[in-house]
Amino acid sequence: MTNTKLKEERTRGYFIEATKEILRGEGSKALSVRNIAERAGYSYATLYNYFKDQTELISLSLLDFKDECRDAVNQNIRKSKPGKPEIKAIVVSYINYFVQYPGVFDLFYIEKLASKKVNNQVVSFLDSLCEEDWNYLIDNQIYSKTEIEYKRKTLNNATIGVLMSYLKRSTPSDYSELLRDIDVTMDTILP
Amino acid sequence: MTNTKLKEERTRGYFIEATKEILRGEGSKALSVRNIAERAGYSYATLYNYFKDQTELISLSLLDFKDECRDAVNQNIRKSKPGKPEIKAIVVSYINYFVQYPGVFDLFYIEKLASKKVNNQVVSFLDSLCEEDWNYLIDNQIYSKTEIEYKRKTLNNATIGVLMSYLKRSTPSDYSELLRDIDVTMDTILP
DNA sequence: TTAATTTTATTAACAGTGTTAATATTTAGT
DNA sequence: ACTAAATATTAACACTGTTAATAAAATTAA
Missing domain, CATH: 1.10.10.60 (Homeodomain-like)
Incomplete structure (x- = not known):
């Protein structure tokens, strides 16, 4: 039984x-x-x-990787200051996770996923990791609510783009340049 | 002969x-x-x-699609004002092209490509379409040279991210929201 | 025109893929 | 130990990319 x-x-x-x-x-x-x-x-x-089929197995793996990635990020941002510094630390460790496991990146962003629920979880994942810090920036009136709404979206898209270029198109060609690109992204969106 | x-x-x-x-x-x-x-x-x-193999055929198709996409963009931006308006028009028609042909998007950004040369051509493609307008913004001293360098990179990455989310993860769920997201991206990067 | 040669196209085969149905094996209950 | 239920396996099907051997067509030479 x-x-x-x-x-x-x-x-x-x-x-x-x-x-x-x-x-x-x-x-x-x-x-x-x-x-x-x-x-x-x-x-x-x-x-x-x-x-049921292979895709079910893939979806289940994805959920595990999501927890794993969240843990890795939380480890790395321990002593970061709230707001922009912590958001940057999150983005860097998020990117590091997928650079370490490119196959997991494929799962998250490229592979066809079975359920729409999993789909949505993936799309909002990075943003959810930054939730507290975005609120911090609003509460301390560093940016307005609409400004933050815009910046959230843009940072999420730019981060995915950075990862795509690096993992799928080998651009930039080395890791140190990748880190510089993250700096550029952060300073452009959150000056 | x-x-x-x-x-x-x-x-x-x-x-x-x-x-x-x-x-x-x-x-x-x-x-x-x-x-x-x-x-x-x-x-x-x-x-x-x-x-030689299937990948050669794919690379050759990609080059054709690149010309096709450039033509489509050039058609759509005819009466745009130089600078930010034209850059936005380019981004919109660029995105429209891949929304119309999602299979071509896979080719450009996801499929493993044979030659590094083709790889680099793809990565710099969108940016090269905007070249004149970025220079316009520098020449008219609307932004500094370094600022533009940063904004170029960020816009390219954000645009790829927007496309990824829409085509691969169905986010946002409808086209009008997609257009709104492009607005958001443009206004955040080029305020 | 026929014969020989070269160019071009096809079929057969191999090792791989996901998935299903029919079968074999193992476990549990009496 | 015997039956019934649960679990695991092999065989098969329709695909995939690629190569080697063969067939067909076109060209050249006599």
Whole structure:
């Protein structure tokens, strides 16, 4: 009864963990049903006894990565000052996370996602990490509410653009330039 | 001699045209060697007598689309005032082009490209369309040279981000909001 | 025009993909 | 130990890109 449910949940976990390992390592290009199943220790068709299809497995991995990324960001911004400095620290560690795991970037922004709910969660993810700091800037009257609304949107889009260019088009060509580009973005949007 | 060269060039054209049709229509997801060859009126293996592999065909299509997009933009900005208004007109028609052909967006920004040269051409494409207007803003001393350098970069990244969110994550959900987001981006970066 | 040669196009094959249906194996309950 | 239920596996299908061997067509030489 509850025992079978537990076992089932464990097996599901093996598949999810295998998927995440491949995505972290070889990337989404190397992802295949047979590859996942082999790493999980099962035959490829067994996967379909636990998941509707590959996209369900991908969505579940994505949610895990979201938590992982949030934790990484929270670790890195510990001693940042609220407002612009902390927003910058968040953006930098957010970008660092995806530079470390390009396969996860593909999941978040490129791969076709099954549910619209997951879609929305991804789109608002970076912005939600900065929520407190945007409010800080409003509360301390450094920018108006509409100004902040605009700047939020623009920073989110610019950050995705920076990541895209770096990971998908190798521009800029090295990491130090990437950091400089983030500086540029921050100073242009929040002067 | 020159006759065979002509014939060869024509056959290559049929394959390229077929590739472009599929990308414009069904999108890059529907692209396959067999699909292309069938539409070109040849067997799938014939393709390899004219092109190294599929990626070469894709790169050649991309270059065509680049010209096509430039033409479309130039048509739309005819009566725009130099500077910010024209830059906005360029960004809007640039975005419109990819909204019309999402498969071409995949080519430009997502698909793995063979040559680094093509890669760089893509990355600098939007910025090159705005070149004159950025210079106008410098010459008329509306912004400083460094300011413009920063704004260029930020606008390029933000525009790619806007496109990504709209085409890949359905955010915003309708076109009128997309136009509003472009306004927001422009006013934030070029106030 | 026929024969030989070169150019161009096709089919067969290989290793891979996601997914489903039918089968085999393992576990649980009596 | 035997039956029933749960779980796992193999076989198959329709795809994918790519290569090698073969067939067809066009060109040249006699």
